[in-house]
Amino acid sequence: MRAEQVTDPVTFHGEGPVWSSAWGGLRWVDMLAGDVMSLGADGTVGRRHVGGVAAAVRPRRGGGAVIGVERGFALEDADGTLTHLPELWADQGVRMNEGGCDPDGRFYCGSMAYDKRPGAGALYRLDPDGSTSVALSGVTISNGLDWSPAGDVAYYNDTATQQVDVFDFDGASGLTGCRAFVSIPGEDGAPDGLTVDEEGGVWVALNQGGEVRRYTPSGVLDEVVEVPVQGVTACALGGPGLDELFITTSREGLAPDEDPPAGSLFRAVVGVRGRPVREFAG
Numbered sequence: 001m002r003a004e005q006v007t008d009p010v011t012f013h014g015e016g017p018v019w020s021s022a023w024g025g026l027r028w029v030d031m032l033a034g035d036v037m038s039l040g041a042d043g044t045v046g047r048r049h050v051g052g053v054a055a056a057v058r059p060r061r062g063g064g065a066v067i068g069v070e071r072g073f074a075l076e077d078a079d080g081t082l083t084h085l086p087e088l089w090a091d092q093g094v095r096m097n098e099g100g101c102d103p104d105g106r107f108y109c110g111s112m113a114y115d116k117r118p119g120a121g122a123l124y125r126l127d128p129d130g131s132t133s134v135a136l137s138g139v140t141i142s143n144g145l146d147w148s149p150a151g152d153v154a155y156y157n158d159t160a161t162q163q164v165d166v167f168d169f170d171g172a173s174g175l176t177g178c179r180a181f182v183s184i185p186g187e188d189g190a191p192d193g194l195t196v197d198e199e200g201g202v203w204v205a206l207n208q209g210g211e212v213r214r215y216t217p218s219g220v221l222d223e224v225v226e227v228p229v230q231g232v233t234a235c236a237l238g239g240p241g242l243d244e245l246f247i248t249t250s251r252e253g254l255a256p257d258e259d260p261p262a263g264s265l266f267r268a269v270v271g272v273r274g275r276p277v278r279e280f281a282g
Contacts, residue, residue, distance in 0.1 A: 001268055002226045003212075003247055009263030010045050011037065014248035016098060016193065017265070019238025020059040020277050026238055027065075028248050028265065029054040031097075036067065039265065050074060050082060055096035056109050059279045066126065066280040068096040068109030073126050075282070088132060094120055098143045098193060098234070103151035104171045105281025108135060110142020118160065125174075128282035135175055144194030144204065144234065148217070149275060155181060155202050157191040164191055164204055164215075182219045184209075193234025193248070198273045203245065205232045212247055214270075225270065229262045237274025245270045 011030035014037070019026050026039040030047070034054050038046035055068035063078025071087040071094070089111075099109030106127050113120035123136035123145075136142070140160035147154045147169065154167045154175055163183040167175040181202070184191050189209020196202055200217040210230050214223035231250035238246055247266040254262055 001223065001270065003228075003245070003266035003268040005228075005261055005264050006043070006246075006267045007039070007045055007265040009251065009261060010047075010265070011035075011248070011250070011263045013233070013250045013252045014263055014265065015233045015250070016056045017234055017236040017238070017246045017248050018058060018277055019236055019242070019246065019274070020279075022059050022063070022279075026236075026246055026265075027057055028234075028246075029057060031055055032252070034069075036065075050076075051084065053095050056099035058099075058101050058107055059277060061105065061279045061281055066101075066107045066282065068099050068107075070095045072096070072124075073107070073109065073132070085126075085130065085132075088124060096124075097121070097141065098145065100145045100147075101278040101280050102154070102169070102171075103147055103278060105279060107280045107282075108145055110136070110139065110145070112139075112141040116141060116160070121158075123156075126280075126282070128280070130282065143192055146194055146196045146202075147278070148196055148200050149198055155194055155196060157194060157204070159190050159192060159207070162186055162190065164194065164202065182215050182221075189230075189232070192232065195236050195274065197237055198242075198275050201272060203235050203237075205235050205247065207232055207250075212245065212268075214272075223270070225268045227266055229259060229264070229266075231259070231262050236277075237270075237272075239267075239269075242274040242276070243269060243272065 017028040053070035110123040143157035166181040189206030
């Protein structure tokens, strides 16, 4: 299967696509530009600046969005008003990177050092009441995160480990019982963003691998979507039937004339549906 190009190369470091009918479609981020992107029904691309970094975005149940920004979280109200919450750390060498919402409506976003030094990152949780906590510590590049359809397990990438991990999950205990789900050979690319479909299949973007792979709940590779860009960063199922895989890409580290489609949004109709996005309850 091969993905088709949807937009021009509109982002430097495209990441974190998410489809929500509440938004009328797809949003994603131009992470290092600090912008939230949107795709109109007519194919037009919108852009809103939210801070130095826009790491991840999810809808709020009451309207608006929750956003992972450079060193913490921001809340967008239904009317577009943006409020930055207190920063979670002072080290300017560390930034947020990727996240998602759990079945109870809590928003998680993980961090990494700009220089990718080992163990400098953590996975933070924002509860609906505005309180924050650390869900995981000592990670290097906190990346893709999503839950199974039943919500009893969560899949997570610390990219530097070259594997996707799986955790047991419940609302009281959080993420427990970490074990490897699949390992990715280094020559195939690095595990980046991920999403889970309604059958429990796990779609994993392979950065510097030029593809997205689907693994069954038992960890068997059963589908590959080829992308004509090496810097594949993240994926999400959306569209009216939730059966279109939207794929973000990056120009980070490229010369201006290198890999021209990089930074574009891509799409593939994959024959399996996603789930409606889990929303932030705050």
